[in-house]
Amino acid sequence: MSASSGDAHGSVQSSQTGTELGKLSIPMSVHRYAIEASANAMIITRAEPPHFIIEYVNPAFERITGYRAAEVIGRSCNFLQGDDGDQAGIDEIRLALREQRAGNAVLRNYRKDGTLFWNHLFIAPVRGSDGAVSHFVASQYDISQAKQLESELLHLAHHDELTGLPNRALLRDRLLHAIACARRDGSRMWVAFVSLDRFKVINDSFGHGGGDSFLKVIAERLHAVVRGADTVARWRSDEFAILMSDQHEGGLGTAALERIMTAVSVPISYEGQEVVLTCSIGVSGYPDDGPGVDTLLERADIAAFHAKNDGRNCFRFHTADVNQKARARLRIEADLRLALERDEFVLHYQPQIDLGSGRITGVEALVRWQHPSRGLVGPVEFIGIAEETGLIVPIGNWVLRTACLQNRQWQQEGLPHVRVAVNLSARQFVCANLAESVGAILSEIGLAPQDLELELTESLVMRDVERGIGVLRALKHLGVSIAVDDFGTGYSSLAYLKRLPIDVLKIDRSFVMDIGSDDGDAIAASIIGLAHNLKLKVVAEGVESVEQLDYLRVHRCDQVQGYYFSRPVPAPAFAELLCVDGGHIIP
Structure with a gap:
């Protein structure tokens, strides 16, 4: 043809x-x-x-x-x-x-x-x-169009929409493949969890749109800093997971983790500001830390949690000790959820003494956990977990109400009036109705606002200064006193400090402990002078010696508290202190 x-x-x-x-x-x-x-x-x-x-x-x-x-x-x-x-x-x-x-x-x-x-x-x-x-x-x-749509749908099914990185499903597939290869070859591989530190502050400051912009920048940096054979995936909102093969003589060199941390910490320009992020990294390895996908992911996550607990901006490898601590933490969290309904929390009270009169004029309420099997548990062991789980809000509300009730009871018993100081957590401070809640408690109990002092840490106030000023003004409008705790350990500027509607600066105990050294003397004296120039009262906490007391008295510190006078004690023991010579502790 x-x-x-x-x-x-x-x-x-x-x-x-x-x-x-x-x-x-x-x-x-x-x-x-x-x-x-x-x-x-x-x-x-x-x-x-x-x-x-x-x-x-x-x-x-x-x-x-x-x-x-x-x-x-x-x-x-x-x-x-x-x-x-x-x-x-x-x-x-x-x-x-x-x-x-x-x-x-x-x-x-x-x-x-x-x-x-x-x-x-x-x-x-x-x-x-x-x-x-x-x-x-x-x-x-x-x-071709159908294939293009199929490809796009497949990409969406296996990639994060915001960052374009592999998602959890694709990471798990690649991790399964990597484990199979490592098992066959007798090699090792690693999973690194990269958790951004304090990313909630970014969302609070710049909104979720701004937070998304930061996440895309971090995703690009992580992808650029690892090897082509490695996989960077988005795991949760502000967490990434990286799958890596052997890099350093059969192991994972710390230089690889340091490169990741350095890449994350490069300043990001956004809306005219230079913002620096840090990250905490947890690492698990095959076969040492487990034979399967779920075990490796879980243990890398646990190690990242401990990196955060150890001060953030660091990395930690999973070990048997880390695993044991994680199990202990889960037990504490489970018990903590039941502690409120079982009425297991108690308050201890530490007196605050006026250096002019020598009398107890204030008291700080400090929460303790009367655990049914572990006995009295201090706040260091559970407050951090309560913050992370959100349980700190109901616990904090219980502390506030109980401290106000106790102070009102002391007044009704005819004891000398004192102002009770209660610490506010970060989660409580960002509650939209904080001032209304405090006012309702005072009204219900019948406690005068001037008999309550609310303590906030310096770093908490400085996270979002403009919003913080608004919240503090609403609280001040109630008539309560406001104290800034741990002063000198954060990053206040004098320009902002002058604008804050506060009444008291508390010198951090670390500076009081250093009294007697040149640096310690200078810092404590400077804080006292600064506070007085701003017409603020000064409370020094952590006083444990007569030398510290004498120094603070010479430099006209207004009030002191610490073990030199009394440890935090239950309410009946504090009432006895008030009864002795009208509450005069210092001659």
Whole structure:
């Protein structure tokens, strides 16, 4: 058969002989025009192996591939695959041609300009009047758009929408593969959890839109700092997971972790500000820390938690000791959730003494946990967990109400009036109705506002100064006193300090302990002078010696508290202190 257009049309006519369609009284010109009008590419080839030479292509073929009919007639169809011949679908088509039967496959083809398009190819044999196969007719359906959509959906199913990084599902798949390879090769691999420190402050300061911008920057940096064979995935809102193979003589060199921390801490410019983020990293390794995906992920997460507990901006490897601490923490958390309803919390009270009169004029309420099996548990062991779980809000509310009730009871018993100081947590401070809640408690109990002092840490107030000022003003409007605790350990500026509606600065115990050294003396004296210049009272906490007391008295510190006078004691013991000589502790 010639390669002319007329011959091709003839082949179509002959192809219909012996078919049901050929029995219909439809002119063959209609068949020809139908093929030429088809939106799908149609090809007719000889049934002669190995090349199956093209004899006809329709206009849709020319439009889809960019090749003119004259450029392809007389050639094999193989040129459409270019150099991409390693396709499973090609084997299926070759088998169908060899067996002279119908077949179909999805193939990657390439246009004349080299661009890829996907086509679903259907071939069928054309038999003559004698039943022998003389030609094959092929139809190509361009499914490039469907493949593009499939690719996008697959990407969305396995990647984080915000950062474009692999998501948890893809990380788990790659981790399964990495474990299998490490088991086969006798090698090791590592999972590093990268948890951004205090990211909630970013969201509070810049909104979630700003937080998303920071996360995208961090994602790009993490991807850039690891090796091409490693996987960086987004695990949770502000946490990333990195899958790494051996990097340093059969282990994971700390230099790799330090590179990650350095990349995260590079300042980020946002809305005219330079913001520095840090991260805490926890690392688990196969096979040392577990044989499976879930175990490795869990232990890397635990190690990251301990990195945060150890001061943040550091990394920790999982060890048996870390695992034991994690189990202990889970037990404490479970018990802590029941402690309020079981009425297991108690308050101890530490007196604050006025250095001018020597009398007890204030008292700080400090929470303790009377655990049913562990005995009296100090706040260091549970306050951090309460903060993380959100339990600090109901616990803090209980402390506030109980301290106010106790102070009112002392007053009703005729004891000297004192002002009770209660610490506010970060979670309480950001509650929208804080001032209203405090006011309601005072009104319900009948305690005068001037008999309550609320203590906040310096760093807590400075996180969002403008909002903090608004909250403090609302509290001051109630008539309560405001103290800034641990002063000197945070990052206050004098410009902001002057604007804060506060009454008291508390000198951190670390500076009181240093009294007697040149630096310690200078810092304590400076804080006292600064406070007095701002018309604020000063309380020194952690006083434990007569030398510290004498120094603070000489430098006109207003009040002191510490073990030199009394440890925190239960309410009845504090009432006894008030009864002794009208509460005079210092002669």
